[in-house]
Amino acid sequence: MVFVTKFDGTRQPFDRNKVIGTCIKKGVNRAAAETIADMVESKVYDGIPTKKILQMIFAALEPHRPAIKHQTNLREAISLLRSKPDFENFVQLLLKEHGYKVDPNRIVRGKCIEHEIDAIAGKNGETILVEIKHHFDHHTRTHLDVSRQVRATFEDLVEGFGLGLNSVNFSKALIVCNTKFSEHARQYAKCRGIACIGWNSPPEHGLEQMIEEKNLHPITLIKGLDAKTEEKLGDNGVILVRQLIEHDLDKLSRRTGIKKDKLAILMKKAREIISG
Helix, strand or coil, X not given: CCEEECCCCCEEECCHHHHHHHHHHCCCCHHHHHHHHHHHHHHCCCCEEHHHHHHHHHHHHCCCCHHHHHECCHHHHHXXXXXXXXXXXXXXXXXXXXXXXXXXXXXXXXXXCEEEEEEEEEECCEEEEEEEECCCCCCCCECHHHHHHHHHHHHHHHHHHHCCCCCCCCCEEEEEECCCECHHHHHHHHHHCEEEEECCECCCCCHHHHHHXXXXXXXXXXXXXXXXXXXXXHHCCCCXXXXXXXXXXXXXXXXXXXXXXXXXXXXXXXXXHHHC
């Protein structure tokens, strides 16, 4: 049995189904995904880093989806967004695309103190407290302390509503993050009725599936986008690949101070990513 080495140093058996799943998420058919998985399986060796496997997959995908060469890994791309305001705005847009009514960045009085709320979301008759957490290291887990803090905030706000100190009748809490949750964080959240959206969480419809379903890719997915340019675009409300190509080149260049030739290259890559 061949084992792969994860970023944290732990080892697990190589799973070709994960290779197939990654390929299908990138838009290739099952037959092509099986062929790529065969190639990867023939080249893996005991102890191979998972990052190396991902590089092999991306290289094999290029003939099927040429736009792949313009993309970085989605998980890494999300981590490259600025925590505030870009990732918060990204999550708010993502929730809207999935049918939530979103009221961003509110200050709401609880029984004990005022709380700065990342978003208040509404769907199916529920009013949801949304806590948004971002990690620059996409391998960092979202831990138990976040779940506990959200529970405490939720209780204080509910008690505040009962005392007439605020007008928001929260019925549920939701944590959205760009990484995986620790086991303790998941257990506590489940016990306390806190919903969790993160990488591969919930397994059947995690953050990555929500993004791919709505083609809501962050601007940082584009290879060659440096941090300063990303900041200038973010300051002007451009945080999605599709938002970039919606703008007029000349006007966006003037607004952001980004040179037109540089912006034109980024827009060309964005169009190719969108078109697949």
